[in-house]
Amino acid sequence: MNVIELKGVKKDYPLGATTVHGVRGVDLAIEEGDFISIIGPSGSGKTTLLNIIGCIDHATEGSVKIHGKEVTTHSDRELTDLRLHTIGFIFQTFNLIPVLSTRENVEFPLLLMKKEHLSRREIRSRAEKLIEEVGLKDQINQKPFELSGGQRQRVAIARALVTRPAIVLADEPTANLDSETGDKILRLMKELNEIEKTTFIFSTHDPDILKYAHGVVKIKDGLMAS
Amino acid sequence: MLYMKIAWRSLLRHRAKSIIIGTILFLASLIMIIGDATAIGMRRGMEKNLVESFTGHIILVSNEETKDNVLFTPMAKPLKILKDWEKIKGVLSKQDFIKDFLPMTRGGVAILGGQGMNFMLTFGCNFEDFQRVFGNPINVVEGKFLNGTEHGMLVNVDGRKNQYKNQGYWLVPTGTQLNKANLSDEAKKDLPNLITRDSLALEGFGEVNSTNKDVPVTGVVRFRSLNSSLQEITFLDIETYREIFGYYTARDIVQTLPASEQKLMTASEDDLFGGGIYSSGAPAGSIGDLEKTIKTETKVTRTIDFDTAAWNYVSILLRPGENLNAAVAKMKQVAKDNDLPVKVLSWKTASGQVASTADVLQSVVVVFVVLLFFVAIIIIMNTLSMNALERTEEFGMMRAVGARKGFITRMFLAETFSLAVVFGGGGILLGEIVAVILRNVHIGSGGNQIMELIFGGDTFRPILGFSGMMIGVVGLAVVTVLAVIYPVLVARKIRPLDAINRH
Numbered sequence: 001m002n003v004i005e006l007k008g009v010k011k012d013y014p015l016g017a018t019t020v021h022g023v024r025g026v027d028l029a030i031e032e033g034d035f036i037s038i039i040g041p042s043g044s045g046k047t048t049l050l051n052i053i054g055c056i057d058h059a060t061e062g063s064v065k066i067h068g069k070e071v072t073t074h075s076d077r078e079l080t081d082l083r084l085h086t087i088g089f090i091f092q093t094f095n096l097i098p099v100l101s102t103r104e105n106v107e108f109p110l111l112l113m114k115k116e117h118l119s120r121r122e123i124r125s126r127a128e129k130l131i132e133e134v135g136l137k138d139q140i141n142q143k144p145f146e147l148s149g150g151q152r153q154r155v156a157i158a159r160a161l162v163t164r165p166a167i168v169l170a171d172e173p174t175a176n177l178d179s180e181t182g183d184k185i186l187r188l189m190k191e192l193n194e195i196e197k198t199t200f201i202f203s204t205h206d207p208d209i210l211k212y213a214h215g216v217v218k219i220k221d222g223l224m225a226s
Numbered sequence: 227m228l229y230m231k232i233a234w235r236s237l238l239r240h241r242a243k244s245i246i247i248g249t250i251l252f253l254a255s256l257i258m259i260i261g262d263a264t265a266i267g268m269r270r271g272m273e274k275n276l277v278e279s280f281t282g283h284i285i286l287v288s289n290e291e292t293k294d295n296v297l298f299t300p301m302a303k304p305l306k307i308l309k310d311w312e313k314i315k316g317v318l319s320k321q322d323f324i325k326d327f328l329p330m331t332r333g334g335v336a337i338l339g340g341q342g343m344n345f346m347l348t349f350g351c352n353f354e355d356f357q358r359v360f361g362n363p364i365n366v367v368e369g370k371f372l373n374g375t376e377h378g379m380l381v382n383v384d385g386r387k388n389q390y391k392n393q394g395y396w397l398v399p400t401g402t403q404l405n406k407a408n409l410s411d412e413a414k415k416d417l418p419n420l421i422t423r424d425s426l427a428l429e430g431f432g433e434v435n436s437t438n439k440d441v442p443v444t445g446v447v448r449f450r451s452l453n454s455s456l457q458e459i460t461f462l463d464i465e466t467y468r469e470i471f472g473y474y475t476a477r478d479i480v481q482t483l484p485a486s487e488q489k490l491m492t493a494s495e496d497d498l499f500g501g502g503i504y505s506s507g508a509p510a511g512s513i514g515d516l517e518k519t520i521k522t523e524t525k526v527t528r529t530i531d532f533d534t535a536a537w538n539y540v541s542i543l544l545r546p547g548e549n550l551n552a553a554v555a556k557m558k559q560v561a562k563d564n565d566l567p568v569k570v571l572s573w574k575t576a577s578g579q580v581a582s583t584a585d586v587l588q589s590v591v592v593v594f595v596v597l598l599f600f601v602a603i604i605i606i607m608n609t610l611s612m613n614a615l616e617r618t619e620e621f622g623m624m625r626a627v628g629a630r631k632g633f634i635t636r637m638f639l640a641e642t643f644s645l646a647v648v649f650g651g652g653g654i655l656l657g658e659i660v661a662v663i664l665r666n667v668h669i670g671s672g673g674n675q676i677m678e679l680i681f682g683g684d685t686f687r688p689i690l691g692f693s694g695m696m697i698g699v700v701g702l703a704v705v706t707v708l709a710v711i712y713p714v715l716v717a718r719k720i721r722p723l724d725a726i727n728r729h
Binding site for chain 2: 047051054056057076077080081083084085089091095096097098099100104108109111112113159160163171
């Protein structure tokens with residue numbers, strides 16, 4: 001079953017009198033449990049495509065379906081709820097809440113999930129389990145500024161996974177990490193993909209990390225190359 | 227709550243901005259509270275020192291009176307005489323909302339003699355009643371008060387100084403020695419040649435029937451408070467007042483003449499210059515004729531306006547807790563229902579310039595506070611907006627992982643209201659403390675009329691109380707809400723994409 005389905009997706013950016021075409025008509029279908037890498041040079045449209053899949057940007061044209069539901073017509077609130085319950089994000093620049101500790105950052109999305117009526121104990125237990133899995137048990141009470149780049153990225157991964165999302169999107173998750181840490185992070189993502197059957201889509205322009213992917217989507221000048 | 231936790235920690239993280247916004251809220255609250263306390267103190271001071279000590283809350287004048295400013299205009303046209311005073315008195319006595327009332331007269335008098343012509347604003351009343359009704363607002367400085375039916379006048383201690391400046395003589399109460407300690411600086415300089423007088427020749431100003439009379443100065447007095455503002459007021463005993471203004475009661479103008487005078491009044495010229503009543507020898511005419519005349523014209527009247535008692539206005543004091551506007555409306559209805567020939571005025575309307583000056587000064591305080599509010603709102607709004615934009619990554623990331631706009635709104639409001647409670651609340655508390663200190667320091671007006679009106683009395687007595695505190699709290703809430711609306715909109719508009727684009 002396709003968890004993500006894109007048809008004729010275009011994204012234009014008006015720039016004065018001209019228009020920059022970020023994505024120029026992409027068709028893509030990703031199945032549940034896939035571990036897909038989107039590759040391409042800088043400015044090719046990888047991040048734009050991820051943002052559209054992740055419902056944090058709107059396609060100018062085309063259809064985007066998540067779990068078979070068209071999301072291009074969703075309201076802001078519906079998209080927010082979709083991001084909270086279905087999609088996990090790992091940003092290139094870590095993007096943690098600076099005033100919260102490692103545990104609080106991971107707990108954050110769970111605390112937003114009012115409908116699930118999660119108990120305080122359940123929230124804490126899920127957060128601590130993931131923090132342990134990403135190897136940050138000793139840094140559980142530290143604030144982001146007290147952590148290294150790799151540690152922050154691992155916190156971001158834990159936060160992305162704590163809600164048990166169907167899809168995890170990672171935009172160049174290893175770009176700001178040294179190769180050893182980047183490798184560890186990808187192995188962790190792969191492990192979770194295999195155990196939890198979570199669909200992973202990550203963008204990169206580093207050919208060394210493609211070995212982890214089930215499939216590769218090449219993108220160039222806003223178009224799928226293969 | 228999650229957003230409260232983040233809000234508090236964010237405030238601590240962005241200490242510099244928190245302190246800037248907090249300081250503005252603190253200062254705005256502090257100044258607002260002191261301004262409020264000044265305005266409330268002024269209002270209560272005016273209420274106590276002017277309304278409850280002299281004017282009364284409501285003034286009744288004749289319904290023929292065309293102007294409303296009836297109390298403090300020295301050159302004003304004389305007031306009309308109230309008609310049906312006995313009826314008015316009877317109706318007023320039955321009203322629950324009225325604590326007490328006092329009939330009075332008011333008029334400008336010309337002071338005869340001295341250097342040129344001078345005028346004086348005089349009020350006539352039963353002075354003992356005045357002191358009783360208004361709670362002894364006047365103290366005697368020299369001489370004594372007017373007692374019972376004693377004729378005379380009470381001159382204000384500051385008014386006497388003006389009198390000296392304008393007329394060149396120093397008033398000394400009759401039967402007393404010159405008190406050198408009370409002389410003005412100018413009078414002290416002229417001490418060797420100082421002219422003193424213990425009476426003034428007064429003439430009712432502007433009345434057809436007015437006469438002049440030498441009125442003894444019975445006492446030199448001072449209002450317990452607001453004396454500089456009320457210095458032009460001179461009290462006359464009511465009979466003297468009526469006499470110089472040509473007011474006559476029925477008792478005064480209807481009198482029985484002795485028989486010899488009646489004969490003179492009814493005699494013709496022929497009687498006077500012929501062999502009439504002054505001719506020697508036997509009485510002229512027959513006794514029978516004279517008796518007939520006496521029986522038919524025993525009383526002689528003059529056509530002068532009169533009433534059973536001639537008063538110009540009635541000062542009415544309301545019971546504590548009565549609302550002035552409601553009481554004025556009630557009094558108007560009572561006057562209408564009982565067909566009283568009166569016009570009902572609030573003390574503000576009747577006091578004219580004095581009340582309007584006080585209102586203007588109070589408005590200045592209020593305008594100052596409002597302007598301060600706007601400045602505070604703009605500065606806080608600007609700082610918060612900048613703060614929201616600087617936190618684009620944080621807010622955008624929160625939105626990306628599933629925080630709704632409502633969460634951002636609550637968090638932003640929590641931050642701002644926390645600052646308002648801590649700093650603004652501190653400002654309100656300090657403002658109250660400052661008000662208490664200022665009230666107990668007893669800063670004097672220095673005899674300056676404007677300062678007296680600002681203070682609402684002789685000393686600065688800012689009062690806050692519960693209502694003032696509530697005004698402060700509501701004011702602070704309004705400032706905070708108005709200042710935070712735009713920044714909240716800015717924060718709500720931040721999209722997850724904006725956070726990503728920052729990089």
